[in-house]
Amino acid sequence: MKTFERRRILIGVTGSIAIYKACELVFALRKAEARPAVVMTECATRLVAPETFRALSGEPVHTRLFADDHHAMPHISLAAEAELVIVAPATANFLAKLAAGIADDLLSTLMLTVSCPVLLAPAMHAQMWAHPAVQRNAEIVKHDGAHLVEPVAGALACGTEGKGKMAPVEEILRAAEGMLP
Numbered sequence: 672m673k674t675f676e677r678r679r680i681l682i683g684v685t686g687s688i689a690i691y692k693a694c695e696l697v698f699a700l701r702k703a704e705a706r707p708a709v710v711m712t713e714c715a716t717r718l719v720a721p722e723t724f725r726a727l728s729g730e731p732v733h734t735r736l737f738a739d740d741h742h743a744m745p746h747i748s749l750a751a752e753a754e755l756v757i758v759a760p761a762t763a764n765f766l767a768k769l770a771a772g773i774a775d776d777l778l779s780t781l782m783l784t785v786s787c788p789v790l791l792a793p794a795m796h797a798q799m800w801a802h803p804a805v806q807r808n809a810e811i812v813k814h815d816g817a818h819l820v821e822p823v824a825g826a827l828a829c830g831t832e833g834k835g836k837m838a839p840v841e842e843i844l845r846a847a848e849g850m851l852p
């Protein structure tokens with residue numbers, strides 16, 4: 672995948688059980704010689720330690736709006752250098768915040784600062800995905816210019832079935848390839 676070579680791709684990771692697939696996504700981008708920078712929400716760090724993404728991306732992982740050792744204002748500097756933002760997995764909470772323009776942590780603040788293309792891969796329980804509020808928020812963020820790789824149907828982590836699984840990593844990468852300027 673030559674397209675990704677040396678490209679600065681910002682990966683937003685939120686607190687979904689599909690986070691293990693974000694590990695694969697970051698590793699795949701690194702193998703494709705991209706320069707992935709990972710930003711995690713606090714809930715995401717409860718599910719997978721930032722050190723895992725640090726090892727997979729080969730770069731520092733960003734979790735805090737304040738007191739980042741590498742950036743005085745990470746919501747601005749990380750956004751400025753990004754050529755593409757991929758938020759995978761994207762929780763219902765993240766979609767709601769983005770749709771409303773809420774900026775209360777590093778990832779949500781940064782989303783209001785980026786000017787590059789944005790790709791979102793939602794992941795959640797099927798009932799959450801079908802909820803009118805979530806569907807409404809998905810429509811709003813699409814209308815605002817984000818590209819959504821829709822969740823797929825299948826077995827969910829809770830033991831039920833339905834549409835809510837994060838799209839396969841290959842599908843996210845294919846969409847990302849087409850979006851890089």
Ligand SMILES: Cc1cc2nc3c(=O)[nH]c(=O)nc-3n(C[C@H](O)[C@H](O)[C@H](O)COP(=O)(O)O)c2cc1C
Pocket residue numbers: 684685686687688689712713714715761762763764765794795796799
């Ligand atoms: C084990 C576990 C798994 C979760 N998986 C999901 C999920 O797949 N999708 C989702 O929207 N929320 C999920 N949640 C709930 C979110 O973590 C919660 O809404 C949180 O506020 C999201 O915060 P964030 O968007 O800042 O990461 C899960 C919670 C737990 C404890």
